Amino acid sequence: MKSENSPEPIQGNVGGTDPGPRNIELDRQNPDVLTPPRTDHGTLPNLKFSFAMAHNRLQGAGWARQVTMRELPAATTLAGVNMRLNPGGIRELHWHKQAEWAYMLDGRARISAVDQDGRNFLDDVGVGDLWNFPAGVPHSIQGLEEGCEFLLVFDDGSFSEDATFLLTDWFAHTPKEVLAKNFGVLESDFANLPADIDRTRYIFQGEVPPSLSTDMVSDSYGERSFSCHFSAQQSVKTSGGKVRIVDSTTFPAASTIAVGLVEIEPGGMLEMHWHPNAEEWQYYTEGRARMGVFASEGNARTFNYQAGDLGTVPFAYGHYVENIGRTPLRFLEIFRSPHFQDVSLNQWLALTPPELVQTHLNLNKNVMGSLCKEKWPVIKDMKH
Ligand code: MN
Ligand code: MN
Secondary structure (H helix, E strand, O other): OOOOOOOOOEEOOEEOOOOOOOOHHHHHHOHHHHOOOOOOEOOOOOOEEEHHHOOEEEEOOEEEEEEOOOOOOOOOOOEEEEEEEOOOEEEEEEEOOOOEEEEEEEEEEEEEEEOOOOOEEEEEEOOOOEEEEOOOOOEEEEEEEEEEEEEEEEOOOOOOHHHOEEHHHHHHOOOHHHHHHHHOOOHHHHOOOOOOOOOOOOEEEOOOOOOHHHHOOOOOOOEOOOEEOOOHHHEEEEOOEEEEEEOOOOOOOOOOEEEEEEEEOOOOEEEEEEOOOOOEEEEEEEOEEEEEEEEEOOEEEEEEEEOOEEEEEOOOOEEEEEEOOOOOEEEEEEEEOOOOOOEEHHHHHHOOOHHHHHHHHOOOHHHHHHOOOOOOOOEEOOOO
């Protein structure tokens, strides 16, 4: 059998040792790529990339890296950015053509926005909190005392974090006489603008802001909420883990992005299923996973993931996700859709006439008895 420290591409009587050269670190991280299950077959697009492989843009007050269609071509509907803001660090005021959904991974941030009707928004978000800014709505993010790290997801695979509309960029590319006319002041009032013609601030150092109530700007047009605070009660517990669904039904601001926050116990598995409405985009935050993907025409592939990795599942492909580590597996499954939707293989068969199902696969009584009509057997405890 393959040892975890020195895995060899051998399975039973097929394969052979790998004398090298080899990237042993990647081999250890991808045991089911090096030595695939015998059921794998055919050619599939690559369904894995990692933020660890993405160019990192280091700035004065943090960093940002992105995984888009350029890095993971199979993911056409969504793109992701992983960003760090140091204490007081500011992701400058900006907007973009895509909606921005976000999940706070570490620390806390203050976020601001103003919508097209003049309604403003200011909130502090912490670990597990979400926000969603619709396309075109201007906003900013600032790290609080402890700084922060977060995941951003945009509802277009070809998004680029380097192509957002920056406040400094626009000021730098507008004649000062126009700025003066726009604000009804003198050209000389803009003598100290921070940007050179080519430079923007993007992520820059600021002071940690005062308390939220002190920082709030009063608004006669009213306020609008773009955030969603973590609530443990929203989780659906199953025998092998839990799932928390957040989509437009519970978080109206997220009108184009639906998410399942999945936690699977060691040995557990997110059961065989598919999504009838959208391609899946995944971000792994803890643990070790094996995902098997079924592509029809006899084709199937298996991939491995760990914290910091991204996965994707093409539209309607069948798949399962197993926890193959000794600690809980946590990941986000994200869809460009107002609603989270999935079809469970088990539930499908349980709700179909049993004679039809039994005849179809020659199933015995044990299998027929295991079929479950409930919507959430989804995470199975495999210990029994
Ligand atoms: Mn943004
Ligand atoms: Mn799925």
